[in-house]
Amino acid sequence: MKSLVTTSSSVSPALLPSADLDVARIREDFPILKQKVHGKPLVYLDNAATSQKPQAVIDSEVELYSKYFSNVHRGVHLLSQRSTDAYEKAREKVQNFLNARSSAEIIFTRGTTEGINLVAQTYGQQHVQPGDEILISEMEHHSNIVPWQMLCAQKGAILKVIPINDEGEILLDEYEKLLSERTRLVGIVHLSNALGTVNPVQQMIEMAHQRGIPVLVDGAQAVPHIPVDVQALDCDFYVFSGHKLFGPTGIGVLYGKKELLETMPPYQGGGDMILSVSFKKTEYNVLPFRFEAGTPNIAGAIALGAAIDYVQEIGLDKIATYEDKLLAYATEAMAEIPGVRLIGTARNKASVLSFLIEGVHPHDIGTILDREGIAIRAGHHCAQPVMERFGVPATARASFAFYNTLEEVDALIAGIRKVQEVFS
Numbered sequence: 425m426k427s428l429v430t431t432s433s434s435v436s437p438a439l440l441p442s443a444d445l446d447v448a449r450i451r452e453d454f455p456i457l458k459q460k461v462h463g464k465p466l467v468y469l470d471n472a473a474t475s476q477k478p479q480a481v482i483d484s485e486v487e488l489y490s491k492y493f494s495n496v497h498r499g500v501h502l503l504s505q506r507s508t509d510a511y512e513k514a515r516e517k518v519q520n521f522l523n524a525r526s527s528a529e530i531i532f533t534r535g536t537t538e539g540i541n542l543v544a545q546t547y548g549q550q551h552v553q554p555g556d557e558i559l560i561s562e563m564e565h566h567s568n569i570v571p572w573q574m575l576c577a578q579k580g581a582i583l584k585v586i587p588i589n590d591e592g593e594i595l596l597d598e599y600e601k602l603l604s605e606r607t608r609l610v611g612i613v614h615l616s617n618a619l620g621t622v623n624p625v626q627q628m629i630e631m632a633h634q635r636g637i638p639v640l641v642d643g644a645q646a647v648p649h650i651p652v653d654v655q656a657l658d659c660d661f662y663v664f665s666g667h668k669l670f671g672p673t674g675i676g677v678l679y680g681k682k683e684l685l686e687t688m689p690p691y692q693g694g695g696d697m698i699l700s701v702s703f704k705k706t707e708y709n710v711l712p713f714r715f716e717a718g719t720p721n722i723a724g725a726i727a728l729g730a731a732i733d734y735v736q737e738i739g740l741d742k743i744a745t746y747e748d749k750l751l752a753y754a755t756e757a758m759a760e761i762p763g764v765r766l767i768g769t770a771r772n773k774a775s776v777l778s779f780l781i782e783g784v785h786p787h788d789i790g791t792i793l794d795r796e797g798i799a800i801r802a803g804h805h806c807a808q809p810v811m812e813r814f815g816v817p818a819t820a821r822a823s824f825a826f827y828n829t830l831e832e833v834d835a836l837i838a839g840i841r842k843v844q845e846v847f848s
């Protein structure tokens with residue numbers, strides 16, 4: 425991680441879309457990328473499913489377990505203090521990354537899915553009554569649908585859905601109409617994993633707040649690709665997963681405004697979330713510990729902190745600019761192939777290219793590309809309702825990270841032509 429940025433440009437500008445992102449150097453940090461699959465160099469374009477890990481993230485776990493691992497918030501001994509310091513330092517890194525006001529607003533979870541379930545089963549249980557409404561969009565991931573369906577079933581509440589247009593954009597007029605005095609919460613994805621749409625979340629939050637309605641933003645896809653500032657957005661809850669941000673699996677984050685978190689009942693009961701326990705009365709701990717029952721994912725949190733350091737050193741503005749160029753290049757190349765149809769053509773898009781090839785099942789596309797060393801996803805992307813909206817059971821999806829290159833896009837395009845040859 426010495427010189428990620430380069431000012432000299434010995435490589436031809438065409439090969440280096442953003443002159444100040446040294447992708448060749450960055451790729452050196454990702455050991456997994458240096459391999460062949462089926463005898464071909466690995467082209468990893470499945471970043472929306474999960475992303476690969478830089479050596480710094482891998483090292484941070486090795487260092488913890490080989491040098492200072494112990495349980496957190498418990499011991500007075502040195503190792504426990506060191507682990508606790510590192511764990512809490514990671515929380516501060518997340519706070520800084522999201523620009524939250526306080527580290528007490530950062531709850532470590534297992535991932536996006538757990539963060540949404542936590543809000544549904546605490547804030548939701550507390551505030552939703554029979555006949556109330558929860559509002560989500562047609563392009564949500566299953567993890568921003570099912571927890572709300574479960575809550576609605578428990579409470580006799582109603583799940584309402586904001587429709588989208590043929591490009592995969594939220595219909596803001598319809599959204600406005602759906603905001604009612606019965607709406608208790610809006611749940612909206614920041615960047616759609618199935619379509620690549622970047623939603624106007626700031627505007628949507630403002631519209632909800634005008635009616636006193638809180639908003640949860642699903643940022644699982646957004647945080648690896650675009651800078652996020654929860655204070656600027658003014659969202660009430662923001663959730664993401666470590667593993668899509670070049671960190672480990674099994675760790676994620678729920679950001680919540682302090683004034684909301686403070687009034688919410690606990691999620692799970694157990695150790696660490698209490699101040700005192702007796703059989704008569706248990707006193708709950710302060711934020712953020714009240715929502716972290718049991719021994720947390722210590723290694724995961726610390727390694728997530730290392731992942732955040734890594735992307736911040738490169739700079740999310742630079743990452744976003746670079747990936748926009750990759751996406752534009754790929755979109756243009758795809759448009760030139762007859763028989764290829766893009767699903768999701770929003771004006772504001774990032775990092776995701778969902779597509780169909782006429783006469784070929786997406787799973788066959790995935791299988792043939794795999795033989796070429798190219799890893800993409802084929803399926804419904806945990807977003808079956810949006811597949812239904814476009815009248816398809818599945819798509820093939822290429823999704824980019826900052827370590828992908830224009831050459832890899834070229835390999836994808838060549839692979840798609842090969843698929844067409846096989847099926848012609």
Ligand SMILES: *Cc1c(COP(=O)(O)O)cnc(C)c1O
Pocket residue numbers: 472534535536537538565567568613615616617642644645665
């Ligand atoms: C991946 C993803 C989720 C779920 O994340 P998990 O890590 O599986 O909990 C939710 N929403 C979006 C948009 C995603 O891409």
